[in-house]
Amino acid sequence: MVLEVLMMTLEAVMSQCKESNQPCPDTLIVVSDNTVKEFKNSPCLTYLASLVNHGRLRFLGQAMNKGPGVFGSR
Amino acid sequence: MFPTVALNQDVFGLRFQNKALQLDLRLGALRLYRKHLVEQYSDRCAFWSLKDISAEQMSRTITIATDGADQEACLLFIFQIKVLSSLSVRIQYKVGNPVEPRGKVPSTTESQPSILLSGEQITSTKAQNSRGLVLRLHSAASHT
Numbered sequence: 001m002v003l004e005v006l007m008m009t010l011e012a013v014m015s016q017c018k019e020s021n022q023p024c025p026d027t028l029i030v031v032s033d034n035t036v037k038e039f040k041n042s043p044c045l046t047y048l049a050s051l052v053n054h055g056r057l058r059f060l061g062q063a064m065n066k067g068p069g070v071f072g073s074r
Numbered sequence: 075m076f077p078t079v080a081l082n083q084d085v086f087g088l089r090f091q092n093k094a095l096q097l098d099l100r101l102g103a104l105r106l107y108r109k110h111l112v113e114q115y116s117d118r119c120a121f122w123s124l125k126d127i128s129a130e131q132m133s134r135t136i137t138i139a140t141d142g143a144d145q146e147a148c149l150l151f152i153f154q155i156k157v158l159s160s161l162s163v164r165i166q167y168k169v170g171n172p173v174e175p176r177g178k179v180p181s182t183t184e185s186q187p188s189i190l191l192s193g194e195q196i197t198s199t200k201a202q203n204s205r206g207l208v209l210r211l212h213s214a215a216s217h218t
Contacts, residue, residue: 024134025135
């Protein structure tokens with residue numbers, strides 16, 4: 001489910017960039033909790049690697065934070 | 075400076091304030107608690123810097139921050155995109171037809187589990203109260 005949401009997000013961003021005639025972003029950074037196994041399993045990492053392999057993205061970063069979340073700070 | 079002190083005190087069980095424990099245990103708990111706060115603040119500083127980088131148009135960077143994935147309750151969801159203006163996009167996912175509850179949070183009729191994804195429209199309070207996976211998208215398109 002996490003991978004599905006991530007795919008839909010990227011598709012929505014790409015379609016929005018095409019509609020507005022903007023260059024598509026080529027760098028993706030995903031920040032997530034380190035306790036969620038869906039972000040660390042092989043399908044998710046394979047999908048992210050395939051984006052780089054097919055030329056969709058040039059650089060990809062995945063960061064794991066240790067806290068309960070990054071949204072309660074602001 | 076650390077707004078999530080109350081949450082972290084629940085995690086640590088206020089051991090360093092329990093006068094029934096020995097002083098060594100209380101000092102150790104306090105040391106771990108302070109270390110936890112420093113690590114959390116450094117994580118957030120890293121996230122804020124990534125957010126600022128993605129806000130620049132020339133950086134061509136998307137920063138996706140996720141939270142609450144371990145509290146997702148359902149498998150099916152509805153995909154919606156709300157375009158606010160020509161350059162602003164708001165993406166929202168809502169869970170529909172819950173079929174298989176899982177995780178810690180059971181699905182109830184009072185508060186439907188939801189998956190939200192948007193730019194700056196989601197406030198921190200709303201993100202904390204929402205149940206399920208929460209993603210916050212930062213890109214140049216969502217900031218302009």
